[in-house]
Amino acid sequence: MRSIGLALGLLAVVPAFAGTPNGILEGYRAAGAATVSAPRGEQLFTSRHGSDWSCSSCHTGNPLARGRHATTGKDIAPLAPAANAERFTDPARVEKWFRRNCNDVLGRACSVQEKADVLAYLMSLR
Numbered sequence: 822m823r824s825i826g827l828a829l830g831l832l833a834v835v836p837a838f839a840g841t842p843n844g845i846l847e848g849y850r851a852a853g854a855a856t857v858s859a860p861r862g863e864q865l866f867t868s869r870h871g872s873d874w875s876c877s878s879c880h881t882g883n884p885l886a887r888g889r890h891a892t893t894g895k896d897i898a899p900l901a902p903a904a905n906a907e908r909f910t911d912p913a914r915v916e917k918w919f920r921r922n923c924n925d926v927l928g929r930a931c932s933v934q935e936k937a938d939v940l941a942y943l944m945s946l947r
């Protein structure tokens with residue numbers, strides 16, 4: 822059986838659809854993100870969660886725009902798929918950066934639900 826790839830319960834992807842934002846969102850649904858909420862994702866994205874940074878600190882409050890790394894000052898390409906067709910097309914890259922950035926901002930990994938909500942928020946931007 823070509824089984825669903827399930828890494829630590831973080832991401833289940835159906836290979837044929839994995840390489841698109843929708844496919845990655847479907848993967849989160851399959852992994853347990855029941856009701857996906859863009860407003861909840863926006864809230865997570867723009868809040869500091871008690872740390873010095875929010876996601877917006879580097880990706881700006883408008884993820885359709887280019888970002889700027891809060892410490893290195895390096896340019897960051899837009900995060901919203903509507904502004905950057907490369908975003909959310911590579912599940913491994915998405916997981917790597919969610920892991921790193923959620924740790925930096927929330928002090929822990931984001932849950933499948935949180936990742937689904939953030940992705941839904943980013944996909945809602947036009």
Ligand code: HEC
Nearest residue numbers: 874875876879891897898908909910915918919922923926
């Ligand atoms: C300290 C700066 C910084 C903060 C804060 C930050 N990011 Fe990032 N993020 C980056 C950098 C750097 C990259 C990788 C470079 C790139 O992809 O342009 C990245 C890439 C990503 C990617 C990869 C998407 C893809 O398909 O390429 C996702 C998803 C992401 N960030 C989500 C988040 C979320 C969610 C938060 C808040 C929890 C967050 N980031 C906070 C700097 C940051």
